[in-house]
Amino acid sequence: MSVAPDLSSFRPIGELLREQAAAHPHQPALVQDGERLSWGALDALMDRVAASLQRDGVRPGEVIALCAATSVLQAAIFLGALRAGVVVAPLAASVTPESFASMVRDAAPRRLFVDAQAVPLLRPGEHPALVSLDGLAPGQAFGEWLAPEGSRPEPVRIAPEDAFNIIYSSGTTGTPKGIVQPHGMRFSHIQRGLAYGWTPESVALVSTPLYSNTTLVVFFPALAFGGTVHLMAKFDAGRWLEIAERERVTHAMLVPVQYRRLLSHPDFGARDLSAFRMKFSTSAPFDAALKAEALRRWPGGLVEFYGMTEGGGTCLLEAHLHPDKLHTVGRPAAGHDIRLIDDAGREVAPGEAGEVVGRSPGMMSGYHGQPEKTREAEWYSPEGLRFIRTGDIGRFDADGFLVLSDRKKDMIISGGFNIYPSDLEAQLREHLAVHEVAVVGVPSLEWGETPVAFVERRAGDPTSAAELREWLNARVGKTQRLADLRFVDELPRSAIGKVLKRELREGYGPPAIPSR
Structure with a gap:
């Protein structure tokens, strides 16, 4: 069961981690490949980072930026700055150099910590003072920048409403928005961990980037409860399974495409994963059949988080407790208020579909420097309460579980009819030829928009694109029929596994001929 957050007991994460270091200083806190940083060493390094920033005149509430591969050092800098x-x-x-420059201008960091990964994005004279983590990127070497051993920062007072981090969304193309998350929001994520077996004996395996909120909703609770976090700079299914078995991993956050790759890996059945207590997923639609396979073949519980980086409301599906609800994203978490509204901003009647809006202790302060975008993301209830809009369409079933239809922006309006891509994707996944699929709306001269499918075909399957399209069109309504179906080697994805539908739409070409 989820635990309702209580911000009256708020504690800054730097303080929580210092207590864990005092309790078990020799236990490993952060591990990557052969590098193991103990809790005592992590606490000391956090102090040196915090003291270095204070020496440089970086005040509480000001910003630093990190652009580097996932590493123990990157994590320690993140944590030290928070202290x-x-x-x-x-x-x-x-991201593109243009998007990177836009993010840096928006965040206005006092220091920018970089490694070789960031070099192609850097433009001479356009960035704040650089600190190089690996000696391959420009800037002052980290070892030279870091305050001497034994340095301690001056204590600072941190309140729940103070900014914790800025997470940038939609940065692959277009203009990124900086989502300001306060300390209270992160603390609510930590409190939620009480229900999921986090202890000092926990071992978490992190295989998504530290710039992603997906990663951070597990990374911070794992450390706040005194566990050990294993970091992977790049996900590889075979190596992930090897680490999980060897290190007796108990917790992991994985996006749906990672579940699919792990469960289909030839070594999966041979690995001992019996130490697992809990597995989590978020960020992308999680197919019900894939959830069922994970429950059947993988020890431990399975929890799907439905929510946004912006916060607002979260739904939780504790799949191991509700195996008959795998087609849903669960019920509102304790202390979270989830409502459904129509296009006019009115709450819909029970059982009807509407846009999902949410309110909770875990909500962004706003989009950094973009008050108009912040206002667009907000909805105020008749009682005057602030909610965050998700852009998702859904309905509650009779038991209070949320069933999503689709993203509002992904919904296809063809000849005045609403078409939900997820319906067509679910139907296509039933064909043995389909490994993965994405359906998008493309311009149509006759209907305005019309659906097109992009399919990753299973290896060795002889089905042609035309045959698969005809198979689907014979099983759906006339307005839902695909105008086109194309095989692709791999669907374009973000670093955390989200299919980049915008890239599919933009790369399609001239208006499609509808199939009706």
């Missing part, structure tokens, strides 16, 4: 009350903006290196 000084400094806001951290972790930036993806998988």
Whole structure:
């Protein structure tokens, strides 16, 4: 069962981690490949990072940015900055130089910590003071920048409403938005961990980037409860299974595509994963059949989080407790208020579909420097309460479980009819030829929009694109029929596994000929 967050007991994460270090200083805190940083060493390094920032005049509430591969050092810098009350903006290196420059301008960091991964994005004279983590990127070497051993920062007071980090969304293309998450929001994530077996004996395996909120909702609770976190700079299914077995991993956050790759790996059945207590998933639609396979073949519980980096409301599906609800994303978490509204902003009647909006102790302060975008993301209830809009369409079933239809922006309006891509994707996944699929709406001269499918075909399957399209069109309504179906080697994805439907739409070409 989920635990309702209580911000009256708020404690800054730097303080929580210092207590864990005092309790078990020799236990490993962060591990990557052959590098193992004990809790005592992590606490000391966090102090040196915090003291270095204070020496440089970086005040609480000001920002530093990180653009580097996942590493023990990157994690320690993130945590040390938080101890000084400094806001951290972790930036993806998988963006264009233009998007990177936009994020840096928006965050206005006092220091930018980089490694070789960031080099292609850097433009001379356009960035704040650089600190190089690996000697391959420009800037002052980290070892030279770091305060001497034994350095301690001046204590700072941190309140729940103070900014914790800025997470940038939609940074692969387009203009990124900086989501400001306060300390209270992160603390609510930590409190939620009480229900999921986190202890000082926990071992978490992190295989998604530290700039992703997906990663951080498990990374911080794992450390706050005194566990050990194993870091992977790049996900590889075979190596992940090897680490999970060897290190007796108990917890992991994985996106759905990672579940699919792990469960289909030839070594999966031979690995001992019996130490697992809990597995988590978020960030992308999690197919009900895939959830069922994970429950059947993988020890430990399975929890799906439905929510946004912006926060608002979260739904939890404790799949191991509700195996008959795998087609849903669960019920609102304790202390979370989830409602459904129509296009006019009115709450819909029970059983009807509407846009999902949510309110909870875990909510973004707003989009950094973009008050108008913040207002667009907000909905106020008749009682005057602030909610965050998700852009998702859903309905509650009779038991209070949320069933999603689709993203509002992904919904296809064809000849005045609403078409939900997820319905067509679910139907296509029933064909043995389909390994993975994405359906998008593309321009149509006759209907305005029309659906097109992009399919990763299973190896060795002889089905042609035309045959698969005809198979699907014979099973759906006339308005839902695909105008086109294309095989692709691999669907474009973000670093955390989300299918980049915008890239599919933009790369399609001229308007499609509808199939009706």
